[in-house]
Amino acid sequence: MKNLKVLKAIEEGPKTVEEIAKETGLGAGEVKRYLLRFLEQGKVESYQEGEKILWKIREKSELEEEFKYV
Numbered sequence: 001m002k003n004l005k006v007l008k009a010i011e012e013g014p015k016t017v018e019e020i021a022k023e024t025g026l027g028a029g030e031v032k033r034y035l036l037r038f039l040e041q042g043k044v045e046s047y048q049e050g051e052k053i054l055w056k057i058r059e060k061s062e063l064e065e066e067f068k069y070v
Contacts, residue, residue, distance in 0.1 A: 002026060002030070003034050003037075003038075005024040005025075005026065006020055006024060006026070006031055006034045006038075007038070007044075007057070009023045010044065010056055010057055011057060013056070014054035014055060014056040015055060016052050016054060017031050017055070020035075020055070035055050043057065043058060044056065044057060044058055045058045
């Protein structure tokens with residue numbers, strides 16, 4: 001499953017779309033679509049470092065963990 005490849009690529013640490021695409025063998029546009037979908041679902045987040053935009057797995061707050069089954 002392509003979407004899992006994208007998530008696995010950023011489990012190791014923050015990466016750019018291009019780095020994820022290279023690692024997964026997917027096109028940059030396809031990777032970006034998956035990342036935007038994951039962003040809407042609250043699974044990932046992005047931040048800017050210099051001129052690069054890096055993507056990483058979103059860390060859940062203690063409150064989110066406490067109420068995840070509610």
